[in-house]
Amino acid sequence: xxxxxxxxxLDIFFFPSVYTFFPLLPPLRVIxxxxxxxxxxxxxxxxxxxxxxxxxxxxxxxxxxxxSLILTVSDHAxxxxxxHFRLAPERVRTILEAPDPIFRRVxxxxxPADLLPECTLPxxxxxxxxxxxxxxxxxxxxxxxEALRRLLASGEFPDLxxxxxxxxxxxxxxxxxESLRQDVRQSRLEDRVCFTGYVSDExxxxxxxxxxxxxxxxxxxxxxxxxxxxxxxxxxxxxxxxGPVADLLxxxxxxxxxxxxxxxxxxxxxxxxxxxRRVSMGEAGRQRVLSFSWDLAxxxxxxxxxxxxxx
Numbered sequence: 001x002x003x004x005x006x007x008x009x010l011d012i013f014f015f016p017s018v019y020t021f022f023p024l025l026p027p028l029r030v031i032x033x034x035x036x037x038x039x040x041x042x043x044x045x046x047x048x049x050x051x052x053x054x055x056x057x058x059x060x061x062x063x064x065x066x067x068s069l070i071l072t073v074s075d076h077a078x079x080x081x082x083x084h085f086r087l088a089p090e091r092v093r094t095i096l097e098a099p100d101p102i103f104r105r106v107x108x109x110x111x112p113a114d115l116l117p118e119c120t121l122p123x124x125x126x127x128x129x130x131x132x133x134x135x136x137x138x139x140x141x142x143x144x145x146e147a148l149r150r151l152l153a154s155g156e157f158p159d160l161x162x163x164x165x166x167x168x169x170x171x172x173x174x175x176x177x178e179s180l181r182q183d184v185r186q187s188r189l190e191d192r193v194c195f196t197g198y199v200s201d202e203x204x205x206x207x208x209x210x211x212x213x214x215x216x217x218x219x220x221x222x223x224x225x226x227x228x229x230x231x232x233x234x235x236x237x238x239x240x241x242x243g244p245v246a247d248l249l250x251x252x253x254x255x256x257x258x259x260x261x262x263x264x265x266x267x268x269x270x271x272x273x274x275x276x277r278r279v280s281m282g283e284a285g286r287q288r289v290l291s292f293s294w295d296l297a298x299x300x301x302x303x304x305x306x307x308x309x310x311x
Contacts, residue, residue, distance in 0.1 A: 011309045014301075021063045029308055032067040034060070036222025037080040038138055045137035045219070048174040068308055071301075073097050074244035077222040095300045096248075097223050098292035102201050103232040105286070109206035112163070116203075119163075119194035126159030127272070130211035130235075132204065132226035133218075135166045137176045140217040140240065140258050142183055147265045149187045157272060160192070163207065167198040208233035212278065213271055219258050221245060227253065228292060231285030236278045238267060252285030 001022045005013065015021045015032045024030055039046040039056055047053040064070065064085050070092045072078050078094045081087065112128070113121040129148065133139055141164065148162050168177040177195070184193045199207070208214065214230035214237050221243030228245075230237055231252050239245040240258035254271065256263045271278060 018060055018063055023062050029068045030066050031069045032063045033071045034081055035073050036077045037084045038220050040084050042138045071095055073223040076244035095297050098294045099229040099232040103205050103229040105234050106209045109209040116196050127212050128161040128163055130163050130214050132165040135168050135175050135177045136173050138219045140219050144217045145183050146261055150265045162193045165196045165199055208235050211235050213238050228289050232289045234282035234286050236281035249288050252281050252288050
């Protein structure tokens with residue numbers, strides 16, 4: 001690949017992720033996007049094999065060494081990258097991500113029972129919590145399952161369910177799917193938890209619109225895009241406090257330490273019992289995400305290309 005690139009008179013080579021990076025021959029200028037340092041902080045949760053972790057470290061070290069500039073997706077991720085790799089602050093810049101315009105308020109969302117036939121949901125589904133993302137161990141979903149079990153055991157929310165949206169069939173990352181399934185069985189939550197698998201954005205927007213809360217209990221997030229998609233739909237967000245979501249969404253999000261099951265359970269209970277607060281959070285979220293735009297991200301990236309190309 002490196003030799004193939006030399007056939008073209010390039011000024012800059014842009015890698016939109018570390019996954020796509022390969023070493024290039026100097027003096028070509030390189031810009032690399034590093035989305036987060038989750039793999040560096042939690043390698044045992046991200047990689048299923050030590051060999052894969054070693055390959056990742058080598059690849060990332062080469063990318064950091066060769067990059068004229070490193071881009072990332074939040075100030076939280078930027079600080080983590082600077083600290084972990086001991087980089088000069090000017091070598092790392094933030095360009096925020098954004099929800100796709102498809103995520104919006106829907107006046108008449110379709111019933112989840114029609115959208116998710118695999119889940120055999122009741123026609124009158126009632127209330128549900130929603131999680132969207134990968135099923136890797138660092139997503140901390142066992143904590144969310146335990147919080148659901150406690151809420152149901154209290155008897156306050158007899159119709160409450162949890163929809164876990166994420167591709168568990170072809171996920172290339174280390175997956176906690178089997179252990180989560182076992183947890184569901186042991187807690188006798190089979191009729192309360194649905195693993196939806198992959199769903200399209202056209203389905204997901206309806207799921208966001210009808211969820212009581214989106215919950216992201218991760219041990220760490222670089223950006224947390226599902227939180228911003230949910231906020232664009234007017235859905236309040238519950239998130240762990242290790243990441244940028246709470247700071248960026250402000251009053252639209254409620255945050256908790258990712259190991260505190262008691263606080264998560266109490267927070268979910270309070271929010272489920274307070275519809276006025278959920279409405280207020282949802283409206284705050286819709287206002288907040290107006291400042292996030294892929295057009296703005298593209299403009300900033302284009303300006304960065306022009307700046308680096310003048311060196």
